[in-house]
Amino acid sequence: MSEVRGVANEDLIRLDADERKRVRRRSWKLLVSLAAPNKALLILAAVLIVLSTIARTSFPLLIAWAIDWALPAAQRNDWVPLAVVGGLYLLASCAAGPLLGWYEVTSKRVSQEMLLDLRLRVFRHTQRLSLEFHENYTSGRIISRQTSDVETLREFLDQGLTALVSGVLFVVFTGASILFLDGWSFLVVIVASIPIAIIFRWYQKRSEVLYRESRVVSARLISTFMETMTGIRAVKAFRREAENDRAYEDVAMEYRANSIKSINLFGVLQPSLVVIGNLTVAAVLLFGGLRVINGTLLVGTLVALLLASKRVFSPVDEIANFYSSLQSATAALEKVSGLLEEEPTIVEDPEPIALKNAKGRIEFKNVEFGYGAGPTVMEQFDLTIPAGQTVAVVGQTGAGKSTLAKMVARFYDVRSGELTIDSVPIKKLTAKDLRRAVVMVTQEAFLFSGTVADNIALGKPTASRDEIILAARAVGAHEFIEKLPDGYDTDVNKRGGRVSAGQRQLISFARAFLADPAILILDEATSSLDLPSERLVQHGLQQLLGNRTAIIIAHRLSTVEIADRVLVVHDGKIVEDGSPAELIAQGGRYAALDQAWQDSLGR
Ligand SMILES: Nc1ncnc2c1ncn2[C@@H]1O[C@H](COP(=O)(O)OP(=O)(O)OP(=O)(O)O)[C@@H](O)[C@H]1O
Numbered sequence: 279m280s281e282v283r284g285v286a287n288e289d290l291i292r293l294d295a296d297e298r299k300r301v302r303r304r305s306w307k308l309l310v311s312l313a314a315p316n317k318a319l320l321i322l323a324a325v326l327i328v329l330s331t332i333a334r335t336s337f338p339l340l341i342a343w344a345i346d347w348a349l350p351a352a353q354r355n356d357w358v359p360l361a362v363v364g365g366l367y368l369l370a371s372c373a374a375g376p377l378l379g380w381y382e383v384t385s386k387r388v389s390q391e392m393l394l395d396l397r398l399r400v401f402r403h404t405q406r407l408s409l410e411f412h413e414n415y416t417s418g419r420i421i422s423r424q425t426s427d428v429e430t431l432r433e434f435l436d437q438g439l440t441a442l443v444s445g446v447l448f449v450v451f452t453g454a455s456i457l458f459l460d461g462w463s464f465l466v467v468i469v470a471s472i473p474i475a476i477i478f479r480w481y482q483k484r485s486e487v488l489y490r491e492s493r494v495v496s497a498r499l500i501s502t503f504m505e506t507m508t509g510i511r512a513v514k515a516f517r518r519e520a521e522n523d524r525a526y527e528d529v530a531m532e533y534r535a536n537s538i539k540s541i542n543l544f545g546v547l548q549p550s551l552v553v554i555g556n557l558t559v560a561a562v563l564l565f566g567g568l569r570v571i572n573g574t575l576l577v578g579t580l581v582a583l584l585l586a587s588k589r590v591f592s593p594v595d596e597i598a599n600f601y602s603s604l605q606s607a608t609a610a611l612e613k614v615s616g617l618l619e620e621e622p623t624i625v626e627d628p629e630p631i632a633l634k635n636a637k638g639r640i641e642f643k644n645v646e647f648g649y650g651a652g653p654t655v656m657e658q659f660d661l662t663i664p665a666g667q668t669v670a671v672v673g674q675t676g677a678g679k680s681t682l683a684k685m686v687a688r689f690y691d692v693r694s695g696e697l698t699i700d701s702v703p704i705k706k707l708t709a710k711d712l713r714r715a716v717v718m719v720t721q722e723a724f725l726f727s728g729t730v731a732d733n734i735a736l737g738k739p740t741a742s743r744d745e746i747i748l749a750a751r752a753v754g755a756h757e758f759i760e761k762l763p764d765g766y767d768t769d770v771n772k773r774g775g776r777v778s779a780g781q782r783q784l785i786s787f788a789r790a791f792l793a794d795p796a797i798l799i800l801d802e803a804t805s806s807l808d809l810p811s812e813r814l815v816q817h818g819l820q821q822l823l824g825n826r827t828a829i830i831i832a833h834r835l836s837t838v839e840i841a842d843r844v845l846v847v848h849d850g851k852i853v854e855d856g857s858p859a860e861l862i863a864q865g866g867r868y869a870a871l872d873q874a875w876q877d878s879l880g881r
Pocket of ligand 1: 677
């Protein structure tokens with residue numbers, strides 16, 4: 279049977295018994311590991327809740343003693359029992375509230391500590407996971423794990439847990455006081471607990487499925503929203519609004535349907551509990567009353583029993599209510615623990631080989647590649663790129679160009695064969711050495727919030743302002759940066775809103791220039807640029823290339839002109855390899871591409 283590891287199968291609503299057990303164990307382990315550092319506070323909270331519940335559940339007993347023992351004694355002028363019972367009553371009344379308050383504060387402090395820990399763990403872990411995970415798991419889902427699931431856990435730990443623990447203890451202690459007072463009445467309470475347990479079980483089974491479903495649907499709701507908003511340009515360009523409205527409405531309605539089902543379930547549970555509670559009091563009154571008439575039960579004891587049996591099931595409502603939040607939290611915990619169970623697929627070698635002053639020679643030996651367990655994307659091939667060479671990779675869409683680049687950046691490991699940089703297997707490099715040697719400039723030219731200078735300095739965090747300016751000058755970005763409202767200190771806003779696409783590209787070139795890697799990978803997509811900025815970027819690019827090894831995924835042939843060598847990738851194979859001139863002379867695929875391009879330029 280397949281095991282549910284990590285986030286695989288996380289959309290499954292009904293798990294089989296074994297899988298359920300494993301997921302439960304995983305969630306429980308996470309909870310224990312979060313609670314462990316707060317052991318002292320947890321023990322304090324436990325002591326406080328026990329003391330406060332003893333104080334709260336002692337009232338019926340004290341009343342029984344007062345009526346049956348202290349008052350008759352007082353009638354005989356013996357005031358000591360009344361003073362003792364009165365004193366205890368006063369003590370319990372004064373202590374119950376503050377103890378409960380202290381417990382709430384303590385337990386909430388623990389829950390805040392646990393939540394902080396969990397939030398940080400989820401963030402750090404998700405960031406640590408390899409690109410493979412991120413390319414398959416949508417960002418909306420991650421956001422839903424970090425927001426909606428953590429929030430559900432917050433609600434539970436903040437409110438539900440304290441109420442649940444104090445409610446359960448209250449029931450147990452009140453039940454114990456009934457047993458202490460009268461065995462027969464306790465039997466009535468036990469009999470009443472049987473239907474309560476059955477209804478609870480029924481509720482638990484159904485609501486567990488519903489709550490798991492609610493986590494899945496709410497993640498889908500967030501994903502749908504995220505996808506629309508992050509792709510808002512495409513949405514507008516293709517007028518997908520109406521279609522998106524419908525898709526979102528479908529998920530939102532599914533979410534509502536799920537919530538209504540939960541509410542209905544609770545609607546059955548709550549009234550049943552009330553009815554059983556009332557019947558219990560009536561039964562205790564009937565049996566007790568008859569025995570009072572017989573003279574086998576004292577009136578004070580009956581009063582205490584009625585008070586206690588009226589109260590014994592009173593928190594059950596609350597328990598049931600917060601039981602839902604426990605279910606919800608369990609479902610959230612299952613998902614979060616699944617995410618935390620994911621392991622990075624790219625791991626550092628425990629015995630790495632240092633790479634100092636990388637030259638940038640890249641060699642693929644008998645390499646074959648495919649994503650995960652998927653089909654082969656690059657068939658077995660050999661390829662050597664000498665240090666300092668500029669290689670343009672061309673080929674139709676989906677041919678495997680980006681895949682080649684992702685292997686060199688070690689976003690993915692090769693399936694078989696070996697990939698080396700300066701003769702060192704890429705798997706043997708430390709992440710630090712690899713990132714210093716290889717820099718990938720993506721099409722996205724992502725700018726982080728902060729200033730332009732901060733964004734360039736990403737390439738070398740220790741860089742001085744002079745170095746930053748030098749890098750910007752080198753790639754031709756200095757002029758436009760100077761003209762920005764605050765020059766290098768201009769805040770680029772979220773996602774670089776204030777700079778144009780070409781300018782963003784130039785900033786990312788400056789960043790790469792400053793990082794000064796031996797190998798530069800460039801996923802070039804400048805189709806969004808107008809002609810002047812294209813020229814600007816082209817010039818910046820040439821400066822950036824210098825004499826490093828460069829792999830350029832070329833979408834436009836103007837870039838190929840500056841390359842020493844062209845690789846044509848087709849159907850997972852390198853089908854042509856040579857200088858642009860050689861390939862044109864060969865008259866193959868590249869020659870055809872070049873011809874088409876020349877024609878389009880009217881040359
Ligand atoms: N993360 C992934 N998981 C599984 N398959 C993938 C993944 N990324 C790409 N592929 C598949 O690998 C093949 C090569 O994709 P690749 O992105 O390398 O193409 P490309 O030549 O760069 O295309 P384009 O010019 O459109 O960017 C395609 O069939 C694609 O569907």
